[in-house]
Amino acid sequence: MSFFRTSMQYILKYLEEVGEMSAFAGRFFRELFRRPFESRELLRQCYNMGNKSLLLVGVTGFIIGLVFTLQSRPKMLDLGASAWIPSMVSISIVREIGPIITALICAGRIGSGIGAELGSMRVTEQIDAMEVSGTNPFKYLVVTRILATTLMIPLLVVMSDAIALFGSFLVENTKGDVSFRYFFDEVFLSLDFVDLIPSTLKTFFFGFAIGLVGCYRGYYCKHGTAGVGVAANTAVVETSMLLFVLDFIAVMVTDIFY
Amino acid sequence: MNKKSVTEGRRAVITIRGLKKFFGKNHVLNGFDMDLYEGETLVIMGKSGSGKSVMIKCLIGLETHDEGTINIMGRNMENVTEDELNEIRTEVGFLFQGSALYDSMTVRENLEFPLRRHVEKMGHFSDATPLVLEALESVGLAHAIDLMPEELSGGMKRRVALARTLILRPKIILYDEPTTGLDPITSKEIVLLMKSVQQKYKTSSIIITHDVDCARFISDRMILLVDGINYAEGTFAELDASTDPKVQAFFKS
Numbered sequence: 001m002s003f004f005r006t007s008m009q010y011i012l013k014y015l016e017e018v019g020e021m022s023a024f025a026g027r028f029f030r031e032l033f034r035r036p037f038e039s040r041e042l043l044r045q046c047y048n049m050g051n052k053s054l055l056l057v058g059v060t061g062f063i064i065g066l067v068f069t070l071q072s073r074p075k076m077l078d079l080g081a082s083a084w085i086p087s088m089v090s091i092s093i094v095r096e097i098g099p100i101i102t103a104l105i106c107a108g109r110i111g112s113g114i115g116a117e118l119g120s121m122r123v124t125e126q127i128d129a130m131e132v133s134g135t136n137p138f139k140y141l142v143v144t145r146i147l148a149t150t151l152m153i154p155l156l157v158v159m160s161d162a163i164a165l166f167g168s169f170l171v172e173n174t175k176g177d178v179s180f181r182y183f184f185d186e187v188f189l190s191l192d193f194v195d196l197i198p199s200t201l202k203t204f205f206f207g208f209a210i211g212l213v214g215c216y217r218g219y220y221c222k223h224g225t226a227g228v229g230v231a232a233n234t235a236v237v238e239t240s241m242l243l244f245v246l247d248f249i250a251v252m253v254t255d256i257f258y
Numbered sequence: 259m260n261k262k263s264v265t266e267g268r269r270a271v272i273t274i275r276g277l278k279k280f281f282g283k284n285h286v287l288n289g290f291d292m293d294l295y296e297g298e299t300l301v302i303m304g305k306s307g308s309g310k311s312v313m314i315k316c317l318i319g320l321e322t323h324d325e326g327t328i329n330i331m332g333r334n335m336e337n338v339t340e341d342e343l344n345e346i347r348t349e350v351g352f353l354f355q356g357s358a359l360y361d362s363m364t365v366r367e368n369l370e371f372p373l374r375r376h377v378e379k380m381g382h383f384s385d386a387t388p389l390v391l392e393a394l395e396s397v398g399l400a401h402a403i404d405l406m407p408e409e410l411s412g413g414m415k416r417r418v419a420l421a422r423t424l425i426l427r428p429k430i431i432l433y434d435e436p437t438t439g440l441d442p443i444t445s446k447e448i449v450l451l452m453k454s455v456q457q458k459y460k461t462s463s464i465i466i467t468h469d470v471d472c473a474r475f476i477s478d479r480m481i482l483l484v485d486g487i488n489y490a491e492g493t494f495a496e497l498d499a500s501t502d503p504k505v506q507a508f509f510k511s
């Protein structure tokens with residue numbers, strides 16, 4: 001009986017948080033189209049996010065391309081299918097590995113940063129100070145950040161995909177003597193709109209999720225400085241979960257249409 | 259107590275009646291009444307945890323109150339729209355207990371932040387620098403314009419926070435413990451500064467403080483907040499002479 005009660009309480013609390021986060025997202029869309037627009041802060045956020053994650057995303061993408069090709073190569077050779085390596089690698093990177101890995105890294109890098117920054121602004125009353133001077137902190141802090149992640153994550157994913165494919169080419173080139181021209185001809189032949197459109201679309205949702213959860217956790221941060229750590233941490237954990245759920249939904253939807 | 263002598267014939271800019279605020283079972287405010295008259299400096303004293311910060315946050319709408327009415331310059335705070343609330347907030351400056359400077363911005367950007375978002379109130383300006391400098395000069399910190407908040411001392415932070423409030427030319431300023439955590443000399447400087455601001459900009463102010471010397475020097479009138487109500491009211495001299503033990507506790511250490 002008490003087990004039932006506690007699990008009910010847990011589920012109710014969970015649903016409550018989902019409701020609050022949806023309301024937060026609703027407020028984002030309402031404020032998005034209201035003047036004045038904080039375009040300078042938006043640009044600054046985009047620049048910072050790109051700048052902060054460029055190297056990390058690049059290096060990870062490169063290594064994934066390398067490792068993925070190195071590991072699948074012997075098996076493909078056994079099967080006499082070495083000519084298919086470029087298309088197999090490109091499909092799996094562009095459709096799945098590139099978007100999800102990049103988004104997860106950005107959840108750790110960008111999402112936690114947003115959670116910690118807004119959280120510390122909340123507990124040191126900086127957000128309240130914006131409010132009492134008659135300005136709109138939601139617009140300045142939240143709208144710009146969610147918009148920035150929504151725009152920047154897709155860009156970072158495209159870049160990471162490109163670097164991963166280049167890593168894969170390096171392996172093919174050194175081990176299998178495949179030329180640049182042949183490799184990328186094969187890549188582009190095997191990729192068509194069915195791969196590109198859904199996998200690009202879903203990265204916008206990934207970016208939105210990273211910004212939304214980070215901002216929500218930071219903006220409603222409680223319990224002083226210790227709360228800031230909790231906000232940053234929760235932001236990463238919840239975003240990562242949400243990313244997999246979104247990815248799953250994206251795959252299901254794509255499956256229905258194609 | 260003889261309230262008429264100091265308040266006669268003056269217009270109230272803030273009126274609070276029967277303000278109640280509960281946090282669960284914790285009844286912080288229990289029917290608090292207050293008037294702030296035009297041009298006066300009202301000091302509110304109360305023990306730590308008596309609800310002074312909560313009261314002043316209800317006043318400016320950072321906390322919602324459970325019962326009672328708050329009226330600022332003729333407008334009821336219970337039924338204002340968001341735009342009206344923001345307009346009132348440009349008329350009422352608020353100085354936080356911890357300064358609350360935006361720590362990712364320079365001093366200049368801290369001051370420009372509210373300014374650039376209220377161009378309709380401030381009239382058209384092409385360059386914000388003269389306005390920023392003027393506000394900084396009135397707190398004696400024009401040389402710190404390009405520093406980051408982390409490079410400022412506690413006293414300087416309070417001054418910059420005051421300048422950030424002044425830049426919107428508020429008619430009312432609310433100070434939450436402006437001298438707490440500062441050494442006696444810096445405290446004295448801040449008190450003098452508040453006095454000079456009050457004279458220069460003709461503001462009405464509410465000052466929350468524990469500091470008896472500050473209260474003696476700056477107050478036109480005082481309210482003691484005890485048990486969630488306005489326990490005693492009057493000038494410093496009147497309260498100092500009171501024989502009530504709860505009032506005495508504030509003045510005799």
Ligand SMILES: Nc1ncnc2c1ncn2[C@@H]1O[C@H](COP(=O)(O)OP(=O)(O)OP(=O)(O)O)[C@@H](O)[C@H]1O
Binds near residue numbers: 304305310311313
């Ligand atoms: N957000 C909150 N949630 C729950 N209780 C709160 C909250 N804010 C304040 N309180 C409670 O309200 C009471 C009054 O707090 P407040 O901060 O107003 O005190 P204060 O008079 O300003 O004290 P100090 O002089 O130390 O600043 C305290 O008992 C505090 O625990």
Ligand SMILES: [Mg+2]
Binds near residue numbers: 310311312435
């Ligand atoms: Mg306080």
